[in-house]
Amino acid sequence: MGAKLSGRDWFYRGYALLIYVFLFAPILVVVMTSFNPTGRATIPTEFTLEWYSELLDDTQLMTALRTSLIVAVVSASVSALLGLSAAYGLSRYRLPGRGAAQGVFYLPMLVPAVVSGVSMLMWFRNINIELGWPSIILTHVVVTLPFTMTIILTSFAGFDTRLEEAAMDLGATPWRTFRMITLPLVMPGVLGGALMAFTLSFDEFVVTLFVSGGGVQTLPIVVYNRIRYMLSPEINAIATLVMGFSIGLLAIAQGIIIIRRRRERSRQLETA
Numbered sequence: 703m704g705a706k707l708s709g710r711d712w713f714y715r716g717y718a719l720l721i722y723v724f725l726f727a728p729i730l731v732v733v734m735t736s737f738n739p740t741g742r743a744t745i746p747t748e749f750t751l752e753w754y755s756e757l758l759d760d761t762q763l764m765t766a767l768r769t770s771l772i773v774a775v776v777s778a779s780v781s782a783l784l785g786l787s788a789a790y791g792l793s794r795y796r797l798p799g800r801g802a803a804q805g806v807f808y809l810p811m812l813v814p815a816v817v818s819g820v821s822m823l824m825w826f827r828n829i830n831i832e833l834g835w836p837s838i839i840l841t842h843v844v845v846t847l848p849f850t851m852t853i854i855l856t857s858f859a860g861f862d863t864r865l866e867e868a869a870m871d872l873g874a875t876p877w878r879t880f881r882m883i884t885l886p887l888v889m890p891g892v893l894g895g896a897l898m899a900f901t902l903s904f905d906e907f908v909v910t911l912f913v914s915g916g917g918v919q920t921l922p923i924v925v926y927n928r929i930r931y932m933l934s935p936e937i938n939a940i941a942t943l944v945m946g947f948s949i950g951l952l953a954i955a956q957g958i959i960i961i962r963r964r965r966e967r968s969r970q971l972e973t974a
Contacts, residue, residue: 763940778896869883
């Protein structure tokens, strides 16, 4: 039989339950409304897919969705490549000012989004970069790179450099050693960082609003413009899809990290 819960235990459990209700109740309301035939934020007595069907016929929303997907894929790919390069350099080379250089990478995480948006807008105008696709992608790379690099750095933290040394002792070149030994071992961290960057880029709104220039509109910007004037049921439908997609990506990223940690523990037990 399990141990009897004390009054304090029940209090903590009830308090945690209230926090979860406070955090997730608005999300549940959006999800329920997307299936409500009336399109209102009430408990539906019947369920319908009408708003999802109308969503597919909404050209503006579908175009914005495609734009967000393209921007997120490109930004995540570039961020993963740069994050891998930065993580490799920071973990392998003990150069003067290494700690300061690593701190610079983390600055975008600390600066408020409004400040980042204004700064990026002024910078693009000073260097004559057109506002639109280039400015949005560059900005998203800057925003997501610290998160990607942090995740990849954790892969290098438990890396056994003796494997690289053994490969080079057997005649492998530095590039071949990196491609055949280093990259496969840190790949879970790279994939996890890329998935995190994709999610952050897809959901980014504040900074994108400053640097989009009005010509290119991502999904968060279109949704914001729609709800300023009317609350369309299609917004609830696409919000439900985006939430499910984002939660799925985060779950995959977390699963990759957990699998990597288990493999590291198994490797450590085998070598012990």
